[in-house]
Amino acid sequence: MGPSGESEREACSLRRLRCPECGETYRDRWRCRCGAPLDFADPPTPEGAAPDPESFDARGGLWAFADLLAVGDDPRNRVTLGEGMTPLVGADRGRESGGDAEPDLLPWNASFKLEYVFPTGSFKDRGATATLTRARELGVERVVEDSSGNAGAAIATYAARAGIAAEIYVPADVKESKLRAIRRAGAEPVRIEGSRGDVTDACVAALGEGGSGAGEGTDPSRTDAWYASHAWNPAFFEGTATVAYEIALQRGFEAPDAVVTPLGHGTLFLGAYRGFRRLERAGWIDSVPRLYGAQAAGVAPIVRALHGPEAADPEGTVNDAADGIQIAEPVRDREIRKAIDATGGDALAVTEAAATRELDRLHAAGFYTEPTCAVAPAALRTLRERGEIGSDEDAVVPLTGSGLKG
Numbered sequence: 001m002g003p004s005g006e007s008e009r010e011a012c013s014l015r016r017l018r019c020p021e022c023g024e025t026y027r028d029r030w031r032c033r034c035g036a037p038l039d040f041a042d043p044p045t046p047e048g049a050a051p052d053p054e055s056f057d058a059r060g061g062l063w064a065f066a067d068l069l070a071v072g073d074d075p076r077n078r079v080t081l082g083e084g085m086t087p088l089v090g091a092d093r094g095r096e097s098g099g100d101a102e103p104d105l106l107p108w109n110a111s112f113k114l115e116y117v118f119p120t121g122s123f124k125d126r127g128a129t130a131t132l133t134r135a136r137e138l139g140v141e142r143v144v145e146d147s148s149g150n151a152g153a154a155i156a157t158y159a160a161r162a163g164i165a166a167e168i169y170v171p172a173d174v175k176e177s178k179l180r181a182i183r184r185a186g187a188e189p190v191r192i193e194g195s196r197g198d199v200t201d202a203c204v205a206a207l208g209e210g211g212s213g214a215g216e217g218t219d220p221s222r223t224d225a226w227y228a229s230h231a232w233n234p235a236f237f238e239g240t241a242t243v244a245y246e247i248a249l250q251r252g253f254e255a256p257d258a259v260v261t262p263l264g265h266g267t268l269f270l271g272a273y274r275g276f277r278r279l280e281r282a283g284w285i286d287s288v289p290r291l292y293g294a295q296a297a298g299v300a301p302i303v304r305a306l307h308g309p310e311a312a313d314p315e316g317t318v319n320d321a322a323d324g325i326q327i328a329e330p331v332r333d334r335e336i337r338k339a340i341d342a343t344g345g346d347a348l349a350v351t352e353a354a355a356t357r358e359l360d361r362l363h364a365a366g367f368y369t370e371p372t373c374a375v376a377p378a379a380l381r382t383l384r385e386r387g388e389i390g391s392d393e394d395a396v397v398p399l400t401g402s403g404l405k406g
Contacts, residue, residue: 013073014137016041017234028138030207030227037331039234040070043274046282050253058085058249062126062242068278070238072133079132079162081119084242088113088250088396091365091377110380110395111256113247115268116369120154120181121402123243123268124230128154130239131228132162140164143228146203148196148324149178150401151230151267156187159228167225169203171196175323177405196326203227231265231331240271241278247396248279255285257393260380262372262400263293263302263347264325266336273339289396291345292389293336294379296322296372300349301329302336312349319352321359324372324401348382350375368403376400 018025018041019032025041032038046068058064062084063072072078091108115123132155135143142165145155152168159166166187170179174191182189190206192199208224230236248255255276261269269291276288295303298318303311318326330336340346355371358378362369376397383389 015043015070030229030232037232037234040238043070043238043278044068045278046284050279050282050284051249053249053252056249061085062129062239062246065242065245068245068275069130069242071130071137071235074137077133077136078129079136079158080129081125081158081161083118083125083129085246086114086117088247091397106381106384108377108380108397109384109391110260110377110397112367112377113243113396113398114367115243115398115400116373116402120150120157121405122150122154122370123240123398123400124151124154125158126242126271127151127230127233127236127239127267128158128228131155131230131233131235132158132164134233134235135159135164135226135228136162138226140226142166142225144169144203144206144225145228145230146170146200147230148199148326149174149405150324152187152189153178153181153185155228155230156182156185159187160185166228167206169199169206171199175405181405195328197329200231203229230267236267237271237274240268241275242271243268243398244272244275244279247272248276248285253279253284255279255287256289256396258290258292258345258383258389258395260292260294260376260383260389260395260397262322262325262376263295263336264327265330266293266332268398268400269293270332270335270339273343288343290389291339291343292379292383293340293345293347294325294350294375295347296325296375297349297351299326299328300347301327301333302340302347303349305333305337306340306347314349315351315353317352319350319355319375321352321355321371322350322375324370325375346383346388348379350378350382354378354382362399363403367399369399370401370403370405373398373400 017038021036118125146169172191279285296319300312359374
């Protein structure tokens with residue numbers, strides 16, 4: 001737990017939450033009384049000139065950017081496994097355009113951010129370290145989360161690191177490798193039959209009356225459970241915003257022209273958007289990259305909203321390979337569409353056949369990733385072919401999950 005008997009320190013460091021829809025503020029709550037997701041009322045803004053990349057001390061991983069995070073002001077509250085500062089590498093370096101198998105295939109012509117080298121094998125550790133830090137700041141004793149796998153494994157692992165009990169609600173058909181990671185961290189997996197939405201409903205029901213939202217004068221440590229949700233909890237997005245800080249630093253504070261990510265609930269997509277916006281407002285980068293989201297064909301609500309049902313389901317079948325982003329109703333869908341509009345980006349649906357081909361190409365090139373993450377480079381290939389990302393434009397694609405997860 002965090003330091004006790006230091007209420008003045010907590011009052012100074014614990015940031016309040018605000019509803020972007022109605023403006024109501026809270027000490028802590030998992031969603032607003034009006035039903036909208038909450039954000040931090042006063043997220044930190046970079047001050048002064050951008051640091052010199054050559055002398056920047058990155059030994060703290062993503063916590064090297066602690067001054068830009070709305071959690072963890074007191075280093076003793078930070079729940080960390082040394083995560084962050086994942087490699088940014090040339091996708092095609094040392095390889096011919098398509099290799100012997102596909103000599104006519106165009107190169108990726110991009111940089112890959114290797115998010116699969118995190119402690120639990122996915123980018124979700126960015127959000128988990130920040131979320132469990134917030135939980136520790138609040139004195140939470142038990143957390144719950146619902147997840148198709150990666151977020152659950154990350155929350156379970158960082159809860160173990162924090163000494164906080166955890167229950168992870170998962171689909172009944174979750175991959176055994178992800179279930180094993182949750183169990184080995186000492187968390188209790190709860191399998192739920194039905195849709196991904198049914199899993200969330202069961203998790204929310206488990207919050208109990210107290211867990212419905214700790215308001216003014218409520219001690220979160222006394223509620224039934226605290227919702228460490230990767231879709232609802234604003235601390236999670238503070239963590240994923242660090243992907244933008246790292247990309248900017250690794251590129252000498254020159255933003256790429258485009259960033260392409262998988263898109264389910266939008267945790268990495270929106271984290272990148274928020275991070276790049278902060279850097280632009282501070283003058284550390286000149287502009288925010290165009291943001292492109294790759295959704296699973298057949299379960300592509302953002303594509304459907306932007307381009308209609310045929311674009312969202314081009315073959316009439318669900319991309320089951322991309323099970324990690326099969327989110328029919330993203331919690332922050334309005335913010336996702338706003339980010340697409342603000343950056344001049346887009347969202348597109350990727351079929352299972354396209355994702356599977358891209359996964360094979362990734363593995364053959366030495367990038368051992370899980371199937372869901374292949375939708376982003378597959379989308380990049382389509383965007384290059386369409387001319388939406390020019391051949392002379394810089395693109396960054398985060399590779400979000402490890403192939404070791406099965």
